[in-house]
Amino acid sequence: MTQAFLQDSHAIHKHAMASLFAQLDSLCEGAITVDRKGRIAWINDKYLAMLGVASAQEALGQDVETLIPNSLMREVMRLNQPILLDIMTIGAQSMVVTRMPLHDAQGDVIGAVGFVLYEKMNYLKPLLTKFAALQAELAQAKRGLAETRRPKHTLDSFVGESPASVEVKRLARRAAQQEASVLLLGETGTGKEIIASAIHAASPRSGGPFIGINMAAVPEALLEAEFFGVAPGAYTGADKRAREGKFRLADGGTLFLDEIGDLPLPMQGKLLRVLQEQEFELLGSNSVVKVDVRVIAATSVDLDYLMREGRFRSDLYYRLNVLQIKLPPLRERLSDLALLSQALLKEISRRTGTAPRRIGPGAMPILSAYRWPGNVRELANVLERGCILSDNLELDAVDFAFLGPAAASVAVNYAEALAAFDRNIIALALQDNGGHVPAAARQLGMSRATLYKRIAALGLAGRKHA
Template sequence: MEGWPSDFVQIVAALVQNPYMGIVIVDKNGYVTVANDTYIHIVGKTRDEVIGKYIMDVTSNSQLPKILETGEVHIADYWPCNGHDLIVTRFPIYNKEGDLIGAVGKSLFLDLGDAKALAKKVADLEEELAFYRDAIKSVFSPKYCFDVIVGKSSKMARLKSMAEQVAQTGSTVLITGESGTGKELFAHSIHRSSPRAHYPFVRVNCAALPEHLLESELFGYEEGAFTGARKGGKPGKFELANKGTIFLDEIGDMPLPMQAKLLTVLQEREFERVGGTKPVRVDVRIIAATNCNLENLVEQGKFRADLYYRLNVVVLDIPPLRERLEDIPLLVQAILPRLNQRLNTNVTNVSSEAIQLLRKYHWPGNVRELENLLERAINLADLNNEKQLTAKHFPSLQKQNIENILIDKKGETLADAVEQLEKEMIRQVLKQTNYNKAQTAKLLGLHGSVLYRKLKKYNLG
């Protein structure tokens, strides 16, 4: 080290004489040129017995000659020496011309117990990491699969088949349909059936987040980006969804400025955190959903045309319930056990008359409304310890049914409309009394003979 700066020489000397690490350096012929006090203590010899001696004469089980011969690097090798159990590293030394000039051996741990302690610490950290990984997975994981999407109508069968095929690709998916049709079920199911199923599924409700928070929620922020920003910053939903799927629900309600930033992510697959300067790259699949007509919004200038075209790759349009009324019995059969479990009730079935009543309704709220009406009906039945849902448990639908009769009879005479209404009222009260004619007559305020004539007239007997 002659001619080198004195400070540098002192630093190197301090490193070599590290009391927590044994160090030995040999030349290309295997003779010891440098050995610190720790190494000399480990081998149990004096300095004169080590420096300038052939390494195999110092320690007969040294592996440094092998390093000189093969050029191998031993990162962490077990080496017992003079009653010590050490973990050591060995590597060759080359000059700037690339010629071998020696080899170094140094201990990573002076005692195997230290290595075991480190191994335990690493194992504990891995266990903790696995815990948090599982926690994140449980929060950002799909809740539904295609099996829970009920429907055998031709429209639903085609839609499910298409969605199952699309799940295997990485294409962007746009799910459209009225509120309550099950758009989120399809989004979850597509992710769960995709190659990304073991990675996060992150849902963002674009309509629920205030405009000033949406950017930081989607893209995250750096420390100090704004007043109240968390120390160390915060990852956004896109980062959390990396390698998985991000579900942008109600995307039609996304503000125009955010649409421009989302378009950049779709095109470049990278973004910057709020307050950041470095681009963050992500590998994420995008599924978007809306109950709006995006084409109309584009024409009105409320939705970017370029973003619409980027989203409009694969479109799944979920039909409203009124267009698949044949699925109502299956939907009731699927929803009833789930509601019983949640409500701790035991209503086992639904009468055919009630099913017919459900099929006559136009369902503006779709499947979500059906579930709400069933929950209300179950509560009514449970109050009277009844195990079956009948038409009487759906009073709002009975009223709606009568209103529909009057609407359908527009253009007919008053007498015809009154007859239809009378027939419907008698039919409903018969069901309510389990076809007890005496009780039906009493509830309707009719004499028994009058009721019998009307039953015969309307063919209800």
């Protein structure tokens, strides 16, 4: 039965080859075969007509170059390699051709066969157009990916001229000139990522990627894969392709480890090894991957306290803490408040497409009196909220009364604070109800007539009907 199957398989293969040749002969624009000496052994009628030859008898036995001066059939036989897609020119005409060697039963080259797939290049225009479009999309995607991995900030992005800000920028410039690890300390919202990105941008690694990862944002079970990547099929359900980790993506550049204090102890040891050896293993693989990565870490927690509690390895701390930069909270550099507000308002205007705003003289005492627990990030949110709630191009004390009485009492009296509260709560009610006054009145628990009077007095806008 096996012998019969093999005979059938051989017959099927032989028939398939003959059928394939016949199909190509009928579909292509021309076909030709040559013997091992490069003489034409067979040529179809379409090719003869294309070459302007009256009959096959005039072509058979002649060297192929006699009819086709640019033929590469001898080269195909010499190298015993096909040329699957090529452009051949005969006179003023360009054609798309394919050439393959022919073998005997022992595998020796006995000739070659060639097919003209298209006699006119314009037949390929749709294919070439699609290929060009795909290439353009790929290039754009690569540019976009490169753009996301470039540093977004420079030292100019860290706005401030206070002594504390100047010192931060001085240390950052020094850090950019070194390859040592950097540890950034500061409360949330003080600009640690801006400084990390700026150090990278000013360093010799600026042409490489800047990759960030927030320890607090990644589940503990996924941290190892996020750091080191996953080998193909490392576990059930894993992708068939390798997944690159952050260390591999940052190769040649800088890896920013934000909130390093949240890194679990088991991962701390693995991170230390990578920092020391500059190599790691993919999850699910024993192969070692070498990398060249500069690490900048940041934290808003007290690492000394975590070490005393046994929750942070001292050897990792000393490895990361080669150069330490402390970023001051906003309340300790209030002299930068005006510059920061101006820069943030300009960014809000650019991002939202609204008219640029400015801080009025009455607003600065309120902003300066506030404690800013969220630092510059909170300042940006407060300014944007003020822009949303106010129609004024110059934001004044009344536009920031929502910061609370502790701040408002510094600059406004009771009547002004009450008016600011009245204005803000009515504005919010109108916003919640799409400007519909009756609905806002119901939400506030007051009559429509009273609300209309308050809207008119405060210069707000509303709609009577839905």
